Amino acid sequence: VSNAGGLGILGGVDREPDELIAEVGRIRALTDRPFGVNLVLAKCSAEQWEACFSLRPSLINTSWGDAAVITDRAHALGCRVLHQVNTTAGAAAAVAAGVDLIAAQGSDGGGHVGSVSTLALVPQVVDVAGEIPVVAAGGIADGRGVAAALALGAEGVLVGTRFLATFEAAITDGWKAALLASPAERAVISDIPDLVWGTDWPGATGRVLRNRLIAEWEAATAADVTERAAEIATAIDAARVAGDLDFVPLWAGQGVGLLREVVSAAEVVRALVAEAEVVLRERLPRFVPGDHEGALATASASGKAVNRV
Numbered sequence: 001v002s003n004a005g006g007l008g009i010l011g012g013v014d015r016e017p018d019e020l021i022a023e024v025g026r027i028r029a030l031t032d033r034p035f036g037v038n039l040v041l042a043k044c045s046a047e048q049w050e051a052c053f054s055l056r057p058s059l060i061n062t063s064w065g066d067a068a069v070i071t072d073r074a075h076a077l078g079c080r081v082l083h084q085v086n087t088t089a090g091a092a093a094a095v096a097a098g099v100d101l102i103a104a105q106g107s108d109g110g111g112h113v114g115s116v117s118t119l120a121l122v123p124q125v126v127d128v129a130g131e132i133p134v135v136a137a138g139g140i141a142d143g144r145g146v147a148a149a150l151a152l153g154a155e156g157v158l159v160g161t162r163f164l165a166t167f168e169a170a171i172t173d174g175w176k177a178a179l180l181a182s183p184a185e186r187a188v189i190s191d192i193p194d195l196v197w198g199t200d201w202p203g204a205t206g207r208v209l210r211n212r213l214i215a216e217w218e219a220a221t222a223a224d225v226t227e228r229a230a231e232i233a234t235a236i237d238a239a240r241v242a243g244d245l246d247f248v249p250l251w252a253g254q255g256v257g258l259l260r261e262v263v264s265a266a267e268v269v270r271a272l273v274a275e276a277e278v279v280l281r282e283r284l285p286r287f288v289p290g291d292h293e294g295a296l297a298t299a300s301a302s303g304k305a306v307n308r309v
């Protein structure tokens, strides 16, 4: 991603400090461009944070918690902080924490999300963020989404699900095939994975593909799932070993319905930018008065319907 002109972010939440250090070493062998490391404030240990700081990535990407606990240290080490929020209150806290960038993540996204959609959340976060640049996240899987994010006031986008369907993504081929076969409505909100694993992320819920795991347990109460958590977790582990993706949580956002093929991560970056440029240059100018005003007036005078906003 970084070599293609994006800013690649390594997910660190499930990596032990040694693994985090090894993975960042691999990234540095592959690129001299900026990259980021993501840690989840509500989940990560002091050891994970120490490993992250020792690596001094260009960007530290935080989520789910108060970024104030790391911003001073990050800045002293020369790292910028991108904090992901899901509410305007979270955005205000991120401003107070002194972060450098804010990601406004709408509930359309994959993984852990809040309750407000990207379309509604991004401009509201932009209003709170003031001078701090905002990137939009959630449901953005092609250049039309990028252009829409810019229209909402974002300076860029943070994309997850689209990068799952890439050669480089470290998920199974079966998961990638499931992504390509899934319409948007299959990416549902579910607390089942968090209940099974006893994860407590305040304000967060999960968005996953609705498979047999979700279908079998979605009607159960939270108390029932919690009571049977050990048994379900064992069944998930067994399914994973057997390669049965129907009983494994498959995180994905609603943009999944736009995925058509598995390509390289660099191709995704290039396509997002190229498609957005076409929308901005060719599609959107039609909707504002300008050089083409005469053409609209002519069309109107000749009795044709004129589409204007």
Ligand SMILES: Cc1cc2nc3c(=O)[nH]c(=O)nc-3n(C[C@H](O)[C@H](O)[C@H](O)COP(=O)(O)O)c2cc1C
Binding pocket: 011, 012, 013, 038, 039, 040, 062, 063, 084, 105, 108, 109, 110, 111, 112, 137, 138, 139, 140, 158, 159, 160, 161, 162, 164, 251, 252, 253, 254, 255
């Ligand atoms: C498989 C998957 C894993 C994710 N893991 C994390 C994570 O570890 N930390 C985090 O802050 N966000 C995580 N996210 C959320 C992303 O940072 C991002 O907000 C989201 O993917 C944007 O929505 P999209 O998936 O529609 O592009 C994850 C998303 C997915 C799909």
